[in-house]
Amino acid sequence: MIDSDSVKNLAGHPFDRRDFLKVLGWGGAAAALSGCGNTSIEDGKETVVSYVEAKDYVIPGVAVYFNSTCAQCDAGCSITGKIREGRVLKLEGNPESPINKGRLCGLGQAAVQHHYNPDRVREPLLRNGDKGEAISWEKAYALINEKLAGVKGEEIALVSGDVSGHQKVLLGNYMDSLGSKNHFVYEAVSPAVVRAANLKFYGVEMPRYRIDKAKVVLSFGADFLGTWVSPVHFAQQYAAFRKGVDGQRGVLIQAESKMTLTGANADRWLAVRPGTEGILALGIINALGVATGDVAELVKDYDKVRVSRETGVEPSNIDKIAAILKLRSPSLVLVGSAAEGYQHGLQNAAAINLLNQVLGNVGKTIEAPVSVPFPQMAPAKGKTAALKDLNDDLAAGKYKVLFNVATNPVFTAPASYKFRDNMAKAGFKVAFAHYLDETALQADLVLPLDSEMEDWGTHVPEYLADTVQINIQQPLMERLHANTRGFGDILLALVKQRRAEEYKAFDDYYGYLRSAVLQNKAALGGAGSDDDTFWNDTLSNGIVKLSGASGALSLKVDVSGLKLPTPKEIDEQYPMNLIPAVTSNLRDGRHTNQPWIQESPDPLTTIVWDSWVEMHPKMALQLGIVEGDIVKVTSKTGSVSAQVYLFPGIHPDAVSIPIGRGHDAMGRYAKGYGVNPFEIMDAVFESATGELAMHETRVNITKTGQRVIVVKDEGPAGGRQMGRKIAARMSTDQVDLSKEV
Amino acid sequence: MSVTNLLDNWAAVRHFHPIDDKPHDPYKWAMAIDLDACIGCNACAVACYAENNLPVVGREKFKHGQVMHWMRIERYWDEDGRDYPDQGFQFLPMMCQQCEAAPCETVCPVGATNHTQDGLNSQIYNRCIGSRYCSANCPFKVRYFNWYDYPTTENVWPAEMNYQLNPDVTVRGKGVMEKCTFCVQRLRAAEVTAKGEGRIVREGEVQTACQQSCPTGAISFGNLVDPESRVHKQWQAQQVDLDKDMQEKNQKEGGSDLRGYRILEELRSYPSVMYLERVRESAV
Numbered sequence A: 001m002i003d004s005d006s007v008k009n010l011a012g013h014p015f016d017r018r019d020f021l022k023v024l025g026w027g028g029a030a031a032a033l034s035g036c037g038n039t040s041i042e043d044g045k046e047t048v049v050s051y052v053e054a055k056d057y058v059i060p061g062v063a064v065y066f067n068s069t070c071a072q073c074d075a076g077c078s079i080t081g082k083i084r085e086g087r088v089l090k091l092e093g094n095p096e097s098p099i100n101k102g103r104l105c106g107l108g109q110a111a112v113q114h115h116y117n118p119d120r121v122r123e124p125l126l127r128n129g130d131k132g133e134a135i136s137w138e139k140a141y142a143l144i145n146e147k148l149a150g151v152k153g154e155e156i157a158l159v160s161g162d163v164s165g166h167q168k169v170l171l172g173n174y175m176d177s178l179g180s181k182n183h184f185v186y187e188a189v190s191p192a193v194v195r196a197a198n199l200k201f202y203g204v205e206m207p208r209y210r211i212d213k214a215k216v217v218l219s220f221g222a223d224f225l226g227t228w229v230s231p232v233h234f235a236q237q238y239a240a241f242r243k244g245v246d247g248q249r250g251v252l253i254q255a256e257s258k259m260t261l262t263g264a265n266a267d268r269w270l271a272v273r274p275g276t277e278g279i280l281a282l283g284i285i286n287a288l289g290v291a292t293g294d295v296a297e298l299v300k301d302y303d304k305v306r307v308s309r310e311t312g313v314e315p316s317n318i319d320k321i322a323a324i325l326k327l328r329s330p331s332l333v334l335v336g337s338a339a340e341g342y343q344h345g346l347q348n349a350a351a352i353n354l355l356n357q358v359l360g361n362v363g364k365t366i367e368a369p370v371s372v373p374f375p376q377m378a379p380a381k382g383k384t385a386a387l388k389d390l391n392d393d394l395a396a397g398k399y400k401v402l403f404n405v406a407t408n409p410v411f412t413a414p415a416s417y418k419f420r421d422n423m424a425k426a427g428f429k430v431a432f433a434h435y436l437d438e439t440a441l442q443a444d445l446v447l448p449l450d451s452e453m454e455d456w457g458t459h460v461p462e463y464l465a466d467t468v469q470i471n472i473q474q475p476l477m478e479r480l481h482a483n484t485r486g487f488g489d490i491l492l493a494l495v496k497q498r499r500a501e502e503y504k505a506f507d508d509y510y511g512y513l514r515s516a517v518l519q520n521k522a523a524l525g526g527a528g529s530d531d532d533t534f535w536n537d538t539l540s541n542g543i544v545k546l547s548g549a550s551g552a553l554s555l556k557v558d559v560s561g562l563k564l565p566t567p568k569e570i571d572e573q574y575p576m577n578l579i580p581a582v583t584s585n586l587r588d589g590r591h592t593n594q595p596w597i598q599e600s601p602d603p604l605t606t607i608v609w610d611s612w613v614e615m616h617p618k619m620a621l622q623l624g625i626v627e628g629d630i631v632k633v634t635s636k637t638g639s640v641s642a643q644v645y646l647f648p649g650i651h652p653d654a655v656s657i658p659i660g661r662g663h664d665a666m667g668r669y670a671k672g673y674g675v676n677p678f679e680i681m682d683a684v685f686e687s688a689t690g691e692l693a694m695h696e697t698r699v700n701i702t703k704t705g706q707r708v709i710v711v712k713d714e715g716p717a718g719g720r721q722m723g724r725k726i727a728a729r730m731s732t733d734q735v736d737l738s739k740e741v
Numbered sequence B: 001m002s003v004t005n006l007l008d009n010w011a012a013v014r015h016f017h018p019i020d021d022k023p024h025d026p027y028k029w030a031m032a033i034d035l036d037a038c039i040g041c042n043a044c045a046v047a048c049y050a051e052n053n054l055p056v057v058g059r060e061k062f063k064h065g066q067v068m069h070w071m072r073i074e075r076y077w078d079e080d081g082r083d084y085p086d087q088g089f090q091f092l093p094m095m096c097q098q099c100e101a102a103p104c105e106t107v108c109p110v111g112a113t114n115h116t117q118d119g120l121n122s123q124i125y126n127r128c129i130g131s132r133y134c135s136a137n138c139p140f141k142v143r144y145f146n147w148y149d150y151p152t153t154e155n156v157w158p159a160e161m162n163y164q165l166n167p168d169v170t171v172r173g174k175g176v177m178e179k180c181t182f183c184v185q186r187l188r189a190a191e192v193t194a195k196g197e198g199r200i201v202r203e204g205e206v207q208t209a210c211q212q213s214c215p216t217g218a219i220s221f222g223n224l225v226d227p228e229s230r231v232h233k234q235w236q237a238q239q240v241d242l243d244k245d246m247q248e249k250n251q252k253e254g255g256s257d258l259r260g261y262r263i264l265e266e267l268r269s270y271p272s273v274m275y276l277e278r279v280r281e282s283a284v
């Protein structure tokens, strides 16, 4: 709570307003701060009552609803929690958010199981041998202070996932106070190469894609319906796209080596030889025959015959695609993880982006993003290269203290990194954790975090649909366990150890956040309303919308550096490509301990509770493998064994294992189910960006002689309808959609 | 006795809605699912777990077919021997079709499953004796039996997880049958509120949990006898009639260019769920 004395003290200090802005997250702001925005702090009228204490609205049997933000991924969907008798029961989408417009994905639905998870860490734990001993928060903070004493800034590192909003501000200020620049932002699954390609080509990392305005979408492995960037938002655009522009239903073509959820919804799905996505793109440009100058020169050798030979896509399909792209404009070409996961990932992505320029889509279905006026709060976006750098530094013994904010690199680093061993070289390791996952188990001190439904925060999503939005995260109920703490609260306590003066006005993160929002009230649309009203409105809306400027994209067509390698010869020893699949349920495996996620069938294979090796039936026949055979998948790095599932939606040269299972820690619903493909992933990197080339691992398959029953939801008839009209289908020439309701 | 005779006799004694002199009034809950919009993402199914207190059975019991998902996404691919499913898969959300003449009802020895006034197939848990005849007789295989006492089974709802249980929905014990209810607890709440205000439930006032979550809006739900409801309009535009076992539009030469159909309609269970056929582009 902010007591008026401390505020007066603060106000009485030689007080640098610029620094103060930085403390609260509005430093470098492009949106104006009103002079009177921070009266409440300066005149000390502030009293903060955390709303979780106010219980007078609780009527037994009647639900109340609070708005907050989904934290299961970084898309930033807004949620409305249904609360009864003080317990959160169910989440719905908040209809007011332009991102998810009232909808949620399955992962978002399962967030309540994160909150109520029986395996959450409940006490600060200090390592004692191989056990964790519960200690008090005072002791934990004191210990951190003690361990930091005499340690230089460059000897301290922090690794986190994507982070934005005021948590990012505090995190930044804390690192600053430690004199450390070593904040590694790491996401195991992130479109970092696509961002780099976009930046070069469009001048921005993430433009706005308008699937809903496109008549044809050609996607090279971008699983925008399942896992890519902002899936709920894109799913809604997709629904509009299928209804059609001017009554003409949108056509989706998906080219990838392993079918994704998006691929499963395509009008035409093309099995592309792994790594040749860029070649296919140049082949289509060639077939279009409209390119001029440099571009024409670049594609002139990519004739159908060659492209078909190299990519495995039939020449007739290349013609058909070129024809429909020419006929129906505007279209939209997307590039996703399947294309970026190679050594030449950036080249692949560049070749694919080029198609958008040739087709004239830029500015029509690809728009400039809205820019966030508060740079301190804009999201820091994770990269896999960050983990590589951190790992190298750790191996060199550079760090004495390592903070890990709820990331799990011991689970998601390729085995050859030896991350676990390298992490041990850091003298003192602090993990902010929800679960005792593989990485938290290696820490010396574990700080138990509040669930996202107990915590305060602000989030600015990377992909903004419409306007700039600052999403509010607020507790939907009181904390379940007395000794967990909010991420912001922990940061505040830590930063106070360094900069007591600047932060002493804030007793807790709630107070900080409230002051921060009110200080900038006018710029946030609250000019004229009093503080309490504005704050309450902000919380009840769950979103602060700002109109952000969105300029034009500055297209830069420079094909001089664009060169695609000829497809690799098949390696006799490791003849298959390993595709570590990102699935909509599991993503990077941080939610595997939510039982609804484990029991929710994989949309494509319908498998539950286990990993599988996806293999084309033709290849399986050749190798004498049937469904349920346990096979050993061996790469240069190592091997894992898992059950085979025969799946026609994969190129015969490839096998696929999903990411996210194979935990040997974390909790009862995750531990011991399945295998982890990161254990056999070779450390190969995208050559321009240094990102991990996740699709470059080559493997061989051997039978182990064991066979199991695959646990799946498919039903005895497999994928077949046995001649009944169950899931029926028409083609566009049979149906007139324009008459429909 | 021939099968035709059997069916004729059955139809004569069978009580089902709407019967001519007693149409559904004021409610007949029904659904329309657009398979061209459905992407097979499973969000609806997870939302159903959250809303309806469905137990997670775990790998072993799943293997034995004891999964309790009231809503499942069936997935099909082409059967014509092509190398690849190169026109994608077909996804089909499948749950109780709330049949108007439900085959599950007639075989229940204790009358635990019945047709309600507002057009649902209800399940009375504390009357159910677990004979499982209903499940055997359901053409859609959407009934799920509690082989175990899930509330007391390890790791189904361990401490804290049980806090999430929806107090508006019974937690079922061992030995009873269960299935999709069209989120009857939401319907009843809306009906009671509306009645208190002297009106009927308005279009959009109540949503099922699956419908509410669905990212593409593939599911529409509402009162089929309310001419203002989207479901009513959709059924009408698609020329699908609730109490027909064969739609007129399909008897025309060359079939129909409308997408609406009901699954296994010819079995004369008169399902309350209409599906709209998936569409695939003919030009690519």
Ligand code: SF4
Pocket: A070, A071, A072, A073, A074, A075, A076, A077, A100, A103, A104, A105, A106, A107, A108, A109, A230, A231, A232
């Ligand atoms: S896409 Fe799903 S998990 Fe991600 S924020 Fe939206 S609802 Fe949450």
Ligand code: SF4
Pocket: B095, B096, B097, B098, B099, B102, B103, B104, B105, B121, B137, B138, B139, B140, B141, B142, B143, B179, B269
């Ligand atoms: S779908 Fe099956 S369970 Fe539902 S009403 Fe029809 S017969 Fe009964």
Ligand code: SF4
Pocket: B037, B038, B039, B040, B041, B042, B043, B044, B045, B073, B093, B210, B213, B214, B215, B216, B217, B218, B219
């Ligand atoms: S949520 Fe909607 S799109 Fe997803 S599977 Fe269910 S009906 Fe289909």
